[in-house]
Amino acid sequence: MMINLNINDQKVSVPKGTTVLEAARKQNINIPTLCNHADLCVAGNCRVCVVEQKGARTLIAACAMPVSEGMDIHTNTLKVRNARKHIVELLLSEHRSDCTKCYKNQKCELQALANEFAFGDTLFLDLVEDHNYTIDRSSPSFIKDDSKCIRCQRCVRTCSELQYISAIAVSNKGLHQKISSFHNRPMSHVVCTNCGQCVNRCPTGALVEKTYIDQVWDAIYDPEKHVVVQTAPAVRVALGEDLGYDPGERVTGKMVTALRQLGFDSILDTDFTADLTIMEEGTELLTRLKKVLVDGNKDIAIPMFTSCSPGWIKFIEHKYPQYLHNLSTCKSPQQMFGALAKTYYAQKRRLDPSKIVSVSIMPCTAKKYEADRPEMRASGYKDIDFVLTTRELAVMVKQAGLDFRNLEPSHYDSVMGDSTGAGVIFGATGGVMEAALRTAYEIVTGREVPFKNLNITPARGMDGVKEATIKIEGCTDDWKFLEGVELKVAIAHGLTNANKIMKLVKAGKAPYHFVEIMACPGGCIGGGGQPIPTSMEIRKNRMKAIYSEDEHMVLRKSHENPDVIAVYKEFLGKPNSHLSHELLHTHYVARENY
């Protein structure tokens, strides 16, 4: 049913259920918003979007008001402008405005609104001084500064709706109202997964990643140190957004050149260890299946869950610790890389591992936490020294004054720099599954997966939970026990969707052999360390770029990666070897559910 209304004297016809805000946008009438976010439910609490409805006693919040027949809306009356100015001034009065020093300077949505509605003399009294704010720096991944919080509750909605965690929620009321963790415990000591989705959606500097930029510069300029850097698959399809490109532009070659010019000693690729993960995890899966199907071993946990996403790992550790045995023991590609950088790479390059500083560029804030986990010291050193987000790399590029757009693209360095399309698609939801199937199917049957151009389309797309069944036929002699088996797999992204699968598992209703889970919406392309803003459209563009990157690769199957073949030949022996287990596999910790 269509509803007819007037907005600023223009006739608009929109479907029933549309909000006034959406209807106005359809007419290219801009109504400012703040608490509103495309990924989240309507809150209607900042009131920045108030507009005038003829005949109404009060102004209405455009984001929360559904259209009705004959509505007469005006978005820019004096009444509206005065109210908006007041509202922005009020927000500024409870916000510590140290803008020039703030990490979000010029990227702050409140600042943008202030610029539009509240420049000039300060209207109201400073309220920040009345509160005894402390900054929570306890998480290795992000900083929570309540003095900059304007209570829009985007973070709260993100944590509960998208991630099903609610590590942060609203507590207290009135002037004491705040966004708080359970019993005000430090963020490092609550159920938080460090996924950073709240950071991605915070309009101000109240939630930002913890930066390690200065430490990385120090290492680069330390002549004693050999600084290796790895870049995750999802970084190359998003970095451009922070450097003036549209979402979905691939900047892989320019990024490599930029890293070289920043002074890193060796520019390597996480895609290499993504491919390595496939070898290890694929072998682990097939071994588990053999133990279950042939040996009838009831102690083997099936389905097996992927373990690349540190946000997901912390989620299951907190929420479903009884299923830790279902997790693949494989470290994430970042950590496999770290362990090899200070062992295999050091040997090959004849470097003293104590002099190697290992940096990774990740679309992720949870990776900062992962690098700090005590299990991640297999090399005898901290395997990964510093983790920077995509955003932090963009900051470094700007700090160095690089003309990014005009950089000549170049290639990754060798030894752990080679990758395949299978490694690249790790960055998108379904990518690990697709990469695993490309390799596992071929190992078992000697033939390529039966999908056109190797594109396993059922694993792709933005559906929250995806399922697929692949019948295994024509197995080679070693894998005869899998003949005729219908391999059932599932894929979930965003922890709310992960939770749906876990509920099935708990109810004994999950028929799967293998499940891929990524903590963030869309997978790593929508990670908590990616450029801000984020939306479904932006994530789709990044996803398209990932698959396009895959299509453009010569090699598209992990087991064909020459660096992977070399590392097994020269160092690890074979997948799941003793040394592999020492360096590339890990264990998990049951944690409290609050």
Added chain:
Amino acid sequence: MENKGLNKVGLIFEKINQKEVLTKAFNMSSNEIIQDILDSGLKGRGGAGFPTGLKWKYTAAEKEPEKYIVCNADEGEPGTFKDREILDKVAYKVYGGMAIAGKAVGAKNGIVYLRGEYRFLLPQLMKELESFHNIIEEIGFDFKIRYCLGSGAYICGEESALFESIQGDRGEPRNKPPYPTTSGVFGKPTSINNVETLVSTMMIILHGPGSYSQLGTKDSRGSKVFSVSGDTPTPGIFELELGMSVQEFVNEFGDGDTKAVQVGGASGFCVPRKKFQNTIIGFEGVPTGGSMKLFNSSRSMYNVLHNYLDFFAEESCGQCTPCRVGCQQLLKGVEKVKKGEVKSNYLNELVKLADTMKIASKCGLGQSVGNAFRTIVENFREEIIY
């Protein structure tokens, strides 16, 4: 202006035969009951004054089979204590009103949301509820009432925050629409009525809408229970016919030195002496949920205002900007004006802010903070500044 003078009435606390009235109601059709309530002109007694008959009509029109009658007994407005008395004395009439509402809208479930501080009433209330359930069963009507206790937040008296609280969620007002009659507690069509409103509906069914609407004025039909407090020799609960002037009220209850009456509690209006004569207590003048607080010349209106603002700054749920931050600004603002730390004309900015809060806040709380602020600052400006 219609002025009925001050007349004491005894409807709400009148002893009646519950079973008789309920039997009468259950022999009426849903439409007949709603029509009677509409004809009576009864408006909600919690303060907002929405026509009760309309609320029931809208709820009755919803097709959803599961509906609720909620009794708002979260009496939190400063200076209001009449619902406590009603529950204490005539709870059976509250239950009766809920059952009649249930019959009218097609609801089988009632919930009384009782202010946490009134927990001490609960044993007696439960005893009376048991006998009510027995009577209802004898009559053969399917309607069950249960209790839900608040935990002390003023905002939970706001209907949608109250629903959230019943559901076990944080007590925060919802965006409207949808209104409770479409989507109330548990997302089901809900008629939420004040304690006194429900009792009034029972009295309307008993005496008929014609007799009820004889009381009061065109805009404010019936009688109302007032909570009288402050500088008065006779504080307490009084049921009065609507339509008297503040002057008549002061003549009855004042101590001879009344300089202002706060009508409707912290969220209501301050009426100064010079306006007593021309201000009618009712929806055509100053509406009230029952709170009538008298101040004599020994009182500092700065302290009165400060007290209200302090209250609102604490009791705002905190979700919307105008209310959360606005209350703090008003409070801090008047403090600074009083101390001379900002110029006195800063009060003008604060009045403008209060006006913004009135039109831009999400719910009735933030929208009504400006009532007391504006009326006190406008009428007692010198007391605020000096």
